Amino acid sequence: MRLKFVWPGRTRNREWRLLQDIYLERIRQIEACELIETKEARGLKDREAKKIRELEAKGLERHLRDDYIICLSEKGKEMSSEDFAGLVGRLADMPRPVTFVVGGFAGLAPRVLSRASLLLSLSRMTFSHELIRVALLEQVYRVLTVRKGMHYAK
Numbered sequence: 001m002r003l004k005f006v007w008p009g010r011t012r013n014r015e016w017r018l019l020q021d022i023y024l025e026r027i028r029q030i031e032a033c034e035l036i037e038t039k040e041a042r043g044l045k046d047r048e049a050k051k052i053r054e055l056e057a058k059g060l061e062r063h064l065r066d067d068y069i070i071c072l073s074e075k076g077k078e079m080s081s082e083d084f085a086g087l088v089g090r091l092a093d094m095p096r097p098v099t100f101v102v103g104g105f106a107g108l109a110p111r112v113l114s115r116a117s118l119l120l121s122l123s124r125m126t127f128s129h130e131l132i133r134v135a136l137l138e139q140v141y142r143v144l145t146v147r148k149g150m151h152y153a154k
Helices: 014-028 046-061 081-091 129-147
Strands: 002-008 032-038 068-078 098-101 118-121
Touching: 002 046, 002 129, 014 032, 014 129, 032 046, 081 129
Parallel strands: 002 032, 002 098, 068 098, 068 118
Antiparallel strands: none
């Protein structure tokens, strides 16, 4: 399985970035994994969220191709860790990459969401986009360790 994680901009918070890098390294020890940080819209006000999403969509779309795309969205399907493990298990033998797309603070443009094979919600609560990146990576790592029969520290 080839995994890709795509999102606009770097994770700026030093602590979240450290955790992100730890989980990416752990994932890479189990499966091929790539992190793509695309161009982030800058210099726009929060009230210009639609424009921000559209600008960021241009960078994101360059990396989506024919992948199995899972977009994180507040309107997405919620899953237990076991359900998520089952999904990843079904996708494991796919010839195309599995790409997780996380939006910036303004979310994802409708045209990116429409390309998704699955809209996924990690929670009904609202989290910062930087924290949700770490949460996604942790869940992917958890699923991969379970699939490989490895011990996951609780």
